[in-house]
Amino acid sequence: MNPQLELLHPYPFEKLRELFADIEPSKAHEPIALSIGEPRHRSPAFVLKTLADQLDKLANYPATAGIPALREAIAGWLGRRFKLKELDPARHVLPVNGTREALFAIAQAVIAPGAGASVLCPNPFYQIYEGAALLAGAEPVFIDCRPEQDFAPDFDSISDDQWQRCQLLYICTPGNPSGAVLPMDTLQRLIRLAREYDFVIASDECYSEIYPDENNPPPGLLQACAELGDDSYHNCLVFHSLSKRSNLPGLRSGFVAGDARLIEQFLRYRTYHGCAMPLHHQYASIAAWDDETHVVENRNLYRQKFDAVLEILEPHLDVSRPDAGFYLWPATPIPDTDFARALLRDTNVTVLPGRYLARDAGNGNPGEGRVRMALVAEPEACIEAAHRIVHVINSL
Numbered sequence: 270m271n272p273q274l275e276l277l278h279p280y281p282f283e284k285l286r287e288l289f290a291d292i293e294p295s296k297a298h299e300p301i302a303l304s305i306g307e308p309r310h311r312s313p314a315f316v317l318k319t320l321a322d323q324l325d326k327l328a329n330y331p332a333t334a335g336i337p338a339l340r341e342a343i344a345g346w347l348g349r350r351f352k353l354k355e356l357d358p359a360r361h362v363l364p365v366n367g368t369r370e371a372l373f374a375i376a377q378a379v380i381a382p383g384a385g386a387s388v389l390c391p392n393p394f395y396q397i398y399e400g401a402a403l404l405a406g407a408e409p410v411f412i413d414c415r416p417e418q419d420f421a422p423d424f425d426s427i428s429d430d431q432w433q434r435c436q437l438l439y440i441c442t443p444g445n446p447s448g449a450v451l452p453m454d455t456l457q458r459l460i461r462l463a464r465e466y467d468f469v470i471a472s473d474e475c476y477s478e479i480y481p482d483e484n485n486p487p488p489g490l491l492q493a494c495a496e497l498g499d500d501s502y503h504n505c506l507v508f509h510s511l512s513k514r515s516n517l518p519g520l521r522s523g524f525v526a527g528d529a530r531l532i533e534q535f536l537r538y539r540t541y542h543g544c545a546m547p548l549h550h551q552y553a554s555i556a557a558w559d560d561e562t563h564v565v566e567n568r569n570l571y572r573q574k575f576d577a578v579l580e581i582l583e584p585h586l587d588v589s590r591p592d593a594g595f596y597l598w599p600a601t602p603i604p605d606t607d608f609a610r611a612l613l614r615d616t617n618v619t620v621l622p623g624r625y626l627a628r629d630a631g632n633g634n635p636g637e638g639r640v641r642m643a644l645v646a647e648p649e650a651c652i653e654a655a656h657r658i659v660h661v662i663n664s665l
Contacts, residue, residue, distance in 0.1 A: 276403045280396055281625040285609075288622070292610055298617035301654040303642040305621075306445070306596065310516040310570060310645075313563045319556040320520075326548035333545045334536055335364035342558040343524045351492035355500035360529040363536055364546050364554070367521040368475045368508040372439070373401040375506065378538040379469050379531065380436050382406025387431070390439040391422040393446055393626035393636045395473065398439040407436060411630040420447035420598070421455070435468040443476040443487055446626055446641040447598045448591025450480075456493035463504040469531065472507045475523070476594035478514040478564055479571050487593050491527060502527040513595070514564055515557045522546060522554040571595055574644045574651045581655040585662045597642040598623070602665055605640050615664070616657035 279287075285304065294300065334340070340358035347353055347362075356362070365371035372395070380386060380402075388402035392411035402409040410431060412422035422440070438459065442451040451459075456472075463470050472490035480486055494502045510523035525535065539545075546554075557563075575590055578597070582588050588599035601608040605622040612618045623636030644651050 271404070273404050273406065277400050278396070281621060284625045285619075285621060288606055288610065289613055292614050294613050295615055295617040298657065300617045300619070301646060301650050301657070302619045303621075303644070303646070303651075303654055304619040306513075306643045306645060307518055308513055308516045308595075308645050309647065310567060312516050313557065313560070315560070316515065316517065316520075316553050316557045320549055320553040323549035323552040326552070329548055331545040331548045331551065333540045335546060336548070336551055339364050339546075339551045339555050339558075342555040343526065346558045347491065347526055350486070351489045351495070353491055353495050353500075355495075356491075356526070357529070361502065361532060362524055362526045363532050363539070364522070364524050364551065365508075365539075366523070366544055366546055367512060367518075368473060368510040368523045369397055370521075370544060371508055371523065371525050372397050372471065372473060373404075374538065374542060374544075375469075375471050375525070375535060376401035376405040376407070376437055378535050380405035380407050385434045386436055387434045388437045388439065389427065389431070389435050391441055391444065392628060392630055393623060394439070395441060395445050396626075399628075402437070410435070411628050413630060413632060413635045414444065414447060414449065415635050420444060420449040421451060424455070424459070432462060432466045432468075435466060438463070438468055438470050439473065440470065440490075441473040441476075442489075443474075443480070443591070443593035445473075445476065445594065446596045446621075446623070446636075446639075448476070448594035448596055450487040450592040453488045453493055453496065456488060456490055457497055460490070460493060460497060460499075460505060468504065469528075470505050472505070474507050475510040475513055477509065479568055479595050480593040481572055481575070481590065483565070483568070494527075501529070504528055504531075506531055511554060511557050514567070516567060517553075517557065520550055520553060522550055522557075570648070571644065574648050577648065577652050578644060578655045581652065581659060585659045595644050597644065598639055599642070600639055602662060605636070605638055608661075609640060611661050611665070612658060615661050618654045618657050 340362045344358040386407040388407045390398040399409045506527035512518040620640040623639035627636030
C-alpha cells in the first residue's frame with residue numbers, strides 16, 4: 270500500500286461520529302443537521318428536465334475534455350461573472366466531476382514530489398487540500414485564519430523560504446468555514462508571489478455565488494489576473510461548481526479554468542485517471558450555467574435565512590454575518606466539542622466542532638472554540654434550530 274495513506278487524518282465527520290458515539294439525541298425534537306454543507310434547496314426544474322431528456326446519451330462514452338458546448342457555456346459564464354474578455358473555451362476551461370475530485374487531483378498533477386516540496390493552505394481548511402498534498406508527496410503548510418485577520422489567511426506569516434519551497438497554494442474564497450472573501454488587492458499580491466516564486470495557485474471558489482449584496486459579488490482569481498493586464502492567467506487556476514450555486518450537489522459538475530499550459534497537462538492527467546463527466550450531466554450543466562434567475566432566487570433565500578437566524582442568535586452568541594457562503598462560524602460559550610454534544614443531546618441539532626476543520630500549526634488550533642453551522646435546510650428548520658441553540662446556551 271502507498272505509505273502516504275497512513276498520514277491521512279480521519280475525516281471531520283468520522284470524528285463527529287466518534288464524538289457522538291455515547292450520546293442519545295433528544296427524542297423530543299426532530300433532527301436538524303447544520304453540520305454538513307449539502308444544499309437542501311430545490312434543484313432547478315429545467316435542469317432536471319434537461320438531464321432526463323438526455324438520458325439516451327448513456328449509450329455514448331464521454332470525452333474527458335467535455336463537449337465544446339459545455340466549455341463554451343462555462344467560458345461565457347466566467348466572462349459575464351468576472352468580466353473576462355480573453356478566455357478560450359478550448360484552452361482555458363476543463364469540465365470536472367465537482368470541485369472535490371479536481372482539487373484533489375490537481376496536486377497529483379502539479380507537485381514534483383521530493384524533499385522540501387510543500388503545499389500551502391488556509392487553516393481551518395477543506396480537508397481535501399491536506400490529503401491531496403500528502404498523497405502527492407508534499408508537506409502541507411497551514412496558514413492560520415483568525416479573527417484578528419477577519420478570518421483571512423495570515424500570508425504575512427509565511428517566510429521567504431516557505432514561499433520558495435511552495436509548489437501549490439490552495440486558497441478558498443469565500444472561505445470555508447468563515448465565509449471570508451479575499452479582496453482584490455490580496456489576490457493580486459498572491460499572483461505576484463506566484464510569479465516570483467513559481468508556484469501554482471488553486472483558488473477554490475465554489476461558494477462565490479452565495480453573497481449578501483447583489484451589487485457586490487466576491488472577486489475571483491482570474492478577474493484579479495485580468496485587472497493586472499494578464500489574460501494568460503499564468504500559474505492561476507480557479508475551481509467552480511454547480512453544487513452550491515445551483516443546488517445540484519448530486520450532479521457532480523464543476524470546472525477548472527485558467528492557465529492554458531496547466532489545463533493542457535491537467536487534461537492529460539485526467540485522461541489517464543478516467544473521470545470524464547457523463548454526457549447527460551454535461552447537457553444539464555449547460556442549462557444551469559446559462560441561467561442566472563435561479564441563482565438570484567437561491568441567494569435571496571439564503572439572505573432571508575441569515576436575517577432570521579442572526580436576529581435570534583446575535584443577542585446570545587458571538588456570531589456575525591459572513592462575507593459570503595452559507596456558513597455561520599460562531600465562538601462557543603464552552604469548548605466546541607462540548608457545545609456540539611449538548612446541542613445533540615438536548616435538542617437534536619447537529620453542528621461541526623471547529624477544531625475538526627483545522628490543525629495546530631504551532632500557535633494552537635484556530636478552529637477550537639468555534640462551530641460551523643451550515644444554513645442549508647429550509648428556512649423553518651434553520652429558525653427552529655436557532656431557537657433550540659439559544660435554549661441550550663441559556664441552560665449552560
